[in-house]
Amino acid sequence: MDLPCTLEKRDGEYFLGGCKLEELSREYGTPLLVMDEETIRDKARFYLDNLEKNYPQSNVYYASKAFLNMGICRIMEEEGMGLDVVSGGELYTALSAGFPPERIIMHGNNKSRRDIIQAIRANIRAIVVDNEDELDRISRIGKAMGCRVPVMLRVVPALEAVTHPHLQTGMGSKFGFKIHQGQAKKALKKLSEEETMKPVGLHCHLGSQITDGEIYLRAAEEVMQLAAGFRELWQDEFALNLGGGFAVAHSDQEESFSFERFLPGISEKIKELSFEWDLPLPTLEFEPGRSIMAPAGITLYSLGAPKKVENLGKLIPVDGGMSDNIRPALYEADYNAFVVNKNYDGRSREKVTITGRLCESGDILIRDIMLPRTEAGDLLAVTCTGAYTYPMASNYNGLPRPAVVLVGKGKASILIRGETFEDLLQRQEIPAHLQKEEDQYLAL
Ligand code: LLP
Numbered sequence: 001m002d003l004p005c006t007l008e009k010r011d012g013e014y015f016l017g018g019c020k021l022e023e024l025s026r027e028y029g030t031p032l033l034v035m036d037e038e039t040i041r042d043k044a045r046f047y048l049d050n051l052e053k054n055y056p057q058s059n060v061y062y063a064s065k066a067f068l069n070m071g072i073c074r075i076m077e078e079e080g081m082g083l084d085v086v087s088g089g090e091l092y093t094a095l096s097a098g099f100p101p102e103r104i105i106m107h108g109n110n111k112s113r114r115d116i117i118q119a120i121r122a123n124i125r126a127i128v129v130d131n132e133d134e135l136d137r138i139s140r141i142g143k144a145m146g147c148r149v150p151v152m153l154r155v156v157p158a159l160e161a162v163t164h165p166h167l168q169t170g171m172g173s174k175f176g177f178k179i180h181q182g183q184a185k186k187a188l189k190k191l192s193e194e195e196t197m198k199p200v201g202l203h204c205h206l207g208s209q210i211t212d213g214e215i216y217l218r219a220a221e222e223v224m225q226l227a228a229g230f231r232e233l234w235q236d237e238f239a240l241n242l243g244g245g246f247a248v249a250h251s252d253q254e255e256s257f258s259f260e261r262f263l264p265g266i267s268e269k270i271k272e273l274s275f276e277w278d279l280p281l282p283t284l285e286f287e288p289g290r291s292i293m294a295p296a297g298i299t300l301y302s303l304g305a306p307k308k309v310e311n312l313g314k315l316i317p318v319d320g321g322m323s324d325n326i327r328p329a330l331y332e333a334d335y336n337a338f339v340v341n342k343n344y345d346g347r348s349r350e351k352v353t354i355t356g357r358l359c360e361s362g363d364i365l366i367r368d369i370m371l372p373r374t375e376a377g378d379l380l381a382v383t384c385t386g387a388y389t390y391p392m393a394s395n396y397n398g399l400p401r402p403a404v405v406l407v408g409k410g411k412a413s414i415l416i417r418g419e420t421f422e423d424l425l426q427r428q429e430i431p432a433h434l435q436k437e438e439d440q441y442l443a444l
Contacts, residue, residue, distance in 0.1 A: 017407030031320035037408035039296035063289030073097035142196035205243025213262035228277035241285035297386020321356015
């Protein structure tokens with residue numbers, strides 16, 4: 001199971017980044033997402049260091065969709081990471097934090113005209129083109145703006161990763177130019193005839209929560225063979241981006257991806273393939289998201305009173321749920337948790353199910369977990385919640401989104417302020433004809 005590197009228990013009290021979890025919950029309220037700075041930095045450095053050892057001609061882009069805000073952009077910049085953004089909004093966040101645009105690439109299967117113009121104006125490293133229509137659009141926009149737009153093509157090998165169906169992005173998905181259908185070749189041909197775009201390389205992303213390294217090797221083979229048919233395109237630059245997708249273990253039932261074991265093999269394979277296909281040695285690129293952020297995060301919840309239900313067993317509600325972590329409901333994701341506020345060492349445990357507080361029967365956070373007997377008001381910590389929780393959070397049932405704090409060296413700082421009830425109303429207006437009479441008089 002993946003846990004933050006600074007999580008420790010001292011004299012029966014739990015600490016993360018040197019901060020006492022119970023104190024954090026009192027100061028910031030619950031639910032609360034606590035992110036450990038050292039774990040984030042360690043994980044980012046882990047990718048950079050391993051590549052430096054095995055394949056120095058490389059780049060790592062943090063897949064910012066996993067968890068993005070201006071503070072995280074600063075950490076990624078300081079660590080020497082690149083950033084993968086997927087929309088104008090993510091690009092805006094990164095640029096607002098002063099992230100260097102030459103280290104940003106932009107994805108998206110239906111980028112708007114505005115996204116494209118914003119990316120070109122910002123001078124980002126490359127736009128990763130998803131489809132033919134987008135290729136034409138970028139070409140037209142590039143021409144109108146008088147610039148040569150750096151692009152990569154997102155190509156899709158004839159493979160399907162073993163993972164949850166929602167997390168597969170292989171040949172059966174909505175993404176990219178399918179190699180086996182001839183779409184990728186057609187797009188490369190078009191690119192070779194275009195003056196308005198500068199080819200930078202090829203990209204593929206096979207999916208998320210992948211444990212098996214073998215599929216990346218097979219993908220590299222297909223993509224390099226495709227690249228070899230268009231050698232003339234790679235005179236200046238040739239990047240091979242194999243995406244992200246490295247699995248983390250949210251619980252004991254899951255297995256994580258071993259990047260250290262995987263990297264020497266793929267590095268060798270790419271060297272062999274470039275020799276075999278007479279291609280320049282590519283810049284090897286990866287885009288990990290979850291494996292950097294998930295282990296760094298812990299969500300704190302206050303427990304409610306237990307309820308026994310026939311066929312479901314003992315249910316214990318928390319004061320959040322699918323509004324701050326939709327992953328169990330959406331992907332049947334597994335999590336682990338522990339009780340923070342009491343020293344339960346040596347006490348017997350019972351099987352319980354942790355439910356959310358949202359009005360949905362499917363709002364169940366953790367099924368059948370062994371916990372000591374708890375009572376209302378106890379504090380629960382759910383681990384490995386740093387990725388794809390906050391970015392997918394909602395205000396469903398009128399719940400304000402929780403605060404996110406960054407902890408390290410015994411200090412906690414706000415990354416994202418928790419929403420208030422006033423925040424919920426901030427963008428709402430009552431149309432004039434629906435206003436109460438007394439308000440209408442006031443407006444006169
Ligand atoms: N690159 C591209 C082009 C991607 O689409 C993604 C994730 C990544 C990299 C990073 O993959 P990671 O290393 O994080 O697995 N909401 C889902 C995950 C969706 C992943 C979308 N793309 C979840 O909560 O599991």
